[in-house]
Structures are given as C-alpha cells and as structure tokens.
Amino acid sequence: MDVFFFKYDDVSKKLIPCAVVDDYTSFVYTRSYSGIGAWQMVLPLESNNASQILDADVIAFRLFVAGLITKITKSVTDGNETLTIKGVELKGLVKHRIVIPPDGTAYVTYKQKPHQIIHSLLHSQLTEADEQRIIPGTVGYVSSLDDTIRQVLTYKGRYSSLEEDVSALCEEYALGYYTYLDNKNEMFWTIFQGKDRTNKQSANPKMVFSYENDTLDSSSLESTRNNTNYLVVAGQGEGADRAIAIVGNSTGFRRVEGFVDARDISDDSLLPERGAAKLAEYGDSVLFTARASQNVTEKYESEFDLGDLCTVIDTYGGVSFEVDARITEITECYEDGALTLDLTFGYDKTGLSDVINRKMQNTQSLINKE
Numbered sequence: 001m002d003v004f005f006f007k008y009d010d011v012s013k014k015l016i017p018c019a020v021v022d023d024y025t026s027f028v029y030t031r032s033y034s035g036i037g038a039w040q041m042v043l044p045l046e047s048n049n050a051s052q053i054l055d056a057d058v059i060a061f062r063l064f065v066a067g068l069i070t071k072i073t074k075s076v077t078d079g080n081e082t083l084t085i086k087g088v089e090l091k092g093l094v095k096h097r098i099v100i101p102p103d104g105t106a107y108v109t110y111k112q113k114p115h116q117i118i119h120s121l122l123h124s125q126l127t128e129a130d131e132q133r134i135i136p137g138t139v140g141y142v143s144s145l146d147d148t149i150r151q152v153l154t155y156k157g158r159y160s161s162l163e164e165d166v167s168a169l170c171e172e173y174a175l176g177y178y179t180y181l182d183n184k185n186e187m188f189w190t191i192f193q194g195k196d197r198t199n200k201q202s203a204n205p206k207m208v209f210s211y212e213n214d215t216l217d218s219s220s221l222e223s224t225r226n227n228t229n230y231l232v233v234a235g236q237g238e239g240a241d242r243a244i245a246i247v248g249n250s251t252g253f254r255r256v257e258g259f260v261d262a263r264d265i266s267d268d269s270l271l272p273e274r275g276a277a278k279l280a281e282y283g284d285s286v287l288f289t290a291r292a293s294q295n296v297t298e299k300y301e302s303e304f305d306l307g308d309l310c311t312v313i314d315t316y317g318g319v320s321f322e323v324d325a326r327i328t329e330i331t332e333c334y335e336d337g338a339l340t341l342d343l344t345f346g347y348d349k350t351g352l353s354d355v356i357n358r359k360m361q362n363t364q365s366l367i368n369k370e
Contacts, residue, residue: 001022001027001061001062001334002020002021002022002061003020003021003022003024003027003041003059003060003061004017004019004020004059004060004061005017005018005019005020005021005049005052005053005056005058005059006018006056006057006058006059006060006181006185007055007056007057007058008057008058013134013136014136014185014186015057015058015181015185015186015187016185017185018052018053018055018056019049019052019053019056020049021041021043021047021048021049021053023043023044023047023048024041024042024043024047024334025042025043025044025082025335026040026041026042026333026334026335027039027040027041027042027333027334027335028040028041028331028332028333028334029061029065029067029331029332029334030089030329030330030331030332031065031089031178031306031329031330031331031332032089032306032328032329033170033176033194033306033307033326033327033328033329034167034170034171034175034176034177034328035167035328035329036088036089036091036092036094036095036163036167037088037089037329037331038086038087038088038089039059039067039086039087039088039089040084040085040086040087041059041084041085041086042082042083042084042085043082043083043085044080044081044082044083045074045081045082045083046081047083050083053072053083053085054072056069057069058090058181059087060180060181063180064178064180064190065178065180066089066090066179066180066181067087067088067089067090068087068088068089068090068092068093069085069086069087070086070087070088070092071085071086071087072084072085072086073085073086089178089179090178090179090180090181090187091177091178091179091189092163093126093135093179094122094126094162094163094166095161095162095163096135097125097126097129097133097162097163098125098159098160098161098162099121099125099157099158099159099160099161099162099165100125100133100159101157101158106158107156107157107158108121108124108125108155108156108157108158109154109155109156109157110153110154110155111152111153111154111155112152112153112155113145113146113149113150113151113152113153114149114151114153114169114172114173114175115141115145115149115173115175115191115193116141117153117155117169118141118166118169118170118175118177118191119139119140119141119191121155121157121162121165121166122139122166122177122189123139125162126139126162126189127139127187127189135187136186136187137179137186137187137188137189138186138187138188138189139188139189139191140188140189140190140191141190141191141192142190142191142192142193145175145191145192145193148193149173151173158264168277168280168281171280172277172280174193174194174326175191175192175193176191176192176193176194176306176307177189177190177191177192178190178192192307193307194305194306194307194308194309194326194327195305195307195308195309196308196309197303197304197308197309197310197311198309198310198311198324199311199322199324200311200324205303206311207303207304207308207310207311208310208311208312208313209290209292209296209310209311209312209313209343210312210313210314211314212313214293214295214296215292215293215295215296216290216291216292216293216314217290217291217292217293217294218290218291219288219289219290219291219314220288220289220290221287221288221314222287222288222289224287226256227256227282228256228257228258228279228282229248229250229254229255229256229279230246230247230248230249230250230255230256230257230258231246231247231248231257231258231259231260231275231278231279232244232245232246232257232258232259232260233245233246233247233260233262233271233272233274233275233278234259234260234261234262234263234271235262235263235265235266235268235271236263236265236266236268243268243271244271245268245271245272245275246275247272247275247276247278247279248275248279258278260274260275260278262274262275287344287345287346288312288314288323288325288344288345288346289342289343289344289345290312290342290343290345291340291341291342291343292340292341292342292343296341297339297340297341300330300339300341304327305327305330306327306328306329306330307326307327307328308326308327309324309325309326310324310325310326310327310345311323311324312324312325312345325345325346326345326346327343327344327345328344328345328346329343329344330342330343330344331343331344
C-alpha cells in the first residue's frame with residue numbers, strides 16, 4: 001500500500017506532494033470516531049524516498065484517511081538505520097487552536113444543533129479564521145444529520161480548547177469527524193454519524209461480533225469502578241454565599257466525590273450543565289476491545305466502519321452477554337503485507353493524558369440544552 005507524503009507551503013498555503021513510500025517495515029494507524037487517533041511508521045533509512053520525507057508535514061494513504069506528522073526519529077540498532085515517523089490524524093489540527101471570540105465580544109456564541117455548532121467552530125476557528133490563524137480547507141457535514149438530530153443547544157466559548165469542545169459535543173451526541181485530502185490535495189473536514197448495524201434493526205446490513213460467527217480473534221472486557229460520579233459545582237459568590245449545584249445521585253460506599261470551579265458562569269441555573277459535561281469526561285464504565293478475525297477484516301469499510309453501532313456477543317465471568325456498542329476506535333496494522341484490525345467499543349478516559357487534561361483544564365465553554 002502506497003503512503004503519500006506532502007509538505008505544506010507557507011506562501012501558497014497549499015500541500016505539495018514530496019514522496020511516495022511503500023517499503024516501510026510497519027505502519028500502524030488508529031482512527032478515532034470522536035477523538036484524535038495516532039499513527040506510526042517504521043522504515044529503513046535506505047528507503048527510496050527516505051530523504052524526501054524528512055521535512056514532510058502530512059500523509060495520506062487512501063480516500064478519507066490522512067495524518068499530521070509530529071515527530072521523526074532516526075535510530076541505529078545493530079548497524080541497521082531506521083526512521084520512525086509518528087503523528088496523529090489530520091484532524092489533530094484542532095489541537096492547534098483555542099476558541100477565540102470575535103473582536104469586541106466576550107464569547108463565541110451559537111444556538112444550533114450539535115453538528116451545526118461543530119461545523120461553525122471548525123469554520124470560524126480554522127478554515128475561515130483571520131489571516132494569522134487560518135488553515136485553508138472546507139467544512140461540511142452529512143445532510144441527513146439535520147433530520148436525525150433535533151436537539152438545539154446554546155454554545156458559549158471563550159479561550160477554551162477547540163479540540164476539547166468539539167470532542168465533548170461529538171461524544172455527547174454520538175457524532176464523529178475526520179479530515180482528508182481531496183483530489184486537489186486540499187483539506188476537507190466532515191462531520192458524520194455511524195450507521196446502526198445492530199441485531200435489532202433492519203434498515204442496514206447487520207454486523208455481529210462474536211466467536212460463534214467467526215468475526216473475533218480475541219477480545220477484552222474492561223469494567224472500571226470508582227470513577228467520580230458525584231460533583232459539587234461552584235459558581236459565583238464567596239464563602240457560604242457562593243452558588244452551588246449538585247450533579248449525581250450516588251450515595252454511601254458507591255459515591256466518589258469531585259469539585260468543579262465554575263465561577264465563570266454568572267447564571268446559576270446553568271451550573272448543572274457544566275457538571276454534567278465534567279462527569280462525561282470520565283468516560284464509559286465498560287470498555288470492550290477486540291481483534292477482528294481475518295474473515296471480517298475483508299469486510300472493513302464496506303459492511304462495518306468507524307462509528308457504526310454493532311452487536312457484540314461474548315462471555316464475561318462465565319455468563320454470556322449481548323450488547324449494542326459503537327466502534328469508537330479502529331487500529332489498522334500493516335505488517336508483512338497483511339492487515340489486522342483492533343476495535344474499541346466505548347470511550348476510554350482512564351489514560352494518563354486524559355487524567356492530566358481533567359486536572360489542568362481551564363475552560364470557559366458552556367453548552368446548554370434548549
């Protein structure tokens with residue numbers, strides 16, 4: 001499989017092709033539905049185009065899949081020289097921006113449906129930002145979302161992380177997004193929602209992951225306990241006069257308490273919304289990961305894909321279970337001419353980077369349901 005490399009030209013603001021590589025030792029690429037996946041390529045230094053990719057910025061290797069290069073390492077082991085190239089999905093560019101209000105205004109404010117707010121944020125903070133901030137491209141979304149999503153929200157953002165605000169909306173409303181290069185090597189951002197392929201529906205072909213129908217090679221079910229489930233959200237005021245809202249109803253042994261400083265919110269009735277958003281940052285309590293069998297790998301992107309809602313049948317603790325879950329990550333591993341797929345169902349927020357983000361987050365964004 002060919003991987004195409006591009007260099008961003010700061011003058012023309014265009015991506016210029018600089019190399020094509022197909023002789024890598026390994027290539028692992030993770031696609032994330034609502035977050036940002038990472039990737040890594042290892043290739044010998046004597047690769048035909050190794051010297052041409054040292055200054056590259058972007059890769060693409062099939063339709064709708066592209067990556068941003070973040071690190072290139074040259075190493076020597078037992079006389080063998082290799083290049084290790086690391087990066088993230090191209091949509092990782094959202095990490096490079098915060099939400100900056102227009103001149104003369106305190107907030108970026110939208111009253112729209114969730115996917116429309118994401119569209120507006122990407123548009124105003126990236127593709128149509130001012131000359132010093134703009135990253136050229138086009139933003140779109142699947143038009144059917146206008147009919148399937150009815151909830152209208154009020155969004156107010158001020159110097160928050162663009163990536164965190166977009167991810168929060170995506171996870172809350174089961175949305176995904178990706179960035180790819182079109183046939184002119186221009187960036188295109190798309191917001192979408194995976195298909196329902198569960199056993200209980202009949203509109204789409206069904207996708208069942210189980211050992212019985214030979215769609216799984218291995219699996220792991222992780223149950224997380226003692227996550228924060230009860231929040232005290234403090235608004236404006238001092239001492240006993242400070243506004244307080246409680247989010248969560250756990251009691252006794254099962255309660256895990258936390259505190260949210262929300263003094264940026266002047267309307268006390270909006271404090272519960274901030275608390276609910278914070279609770280969501282702790283992720284799902286059950287996470288299912290699996291390696292797809294070679295039998296089902298051949299059906300990838302045609303009969304199942306990232307973001308799809310599928311049925312999983314497995315055994316846990318000696319008891320069989322059947323659950324409908326969304327594919328939130330797919331890791332593609334290319335080695336020795338073969339492709340293996342590792343699937344993640346559900347959101348895992350227990351990693352070190354997520355914990356650090358929760359501890360250090362200083363955001364003034366507010367998303368309020370109408």
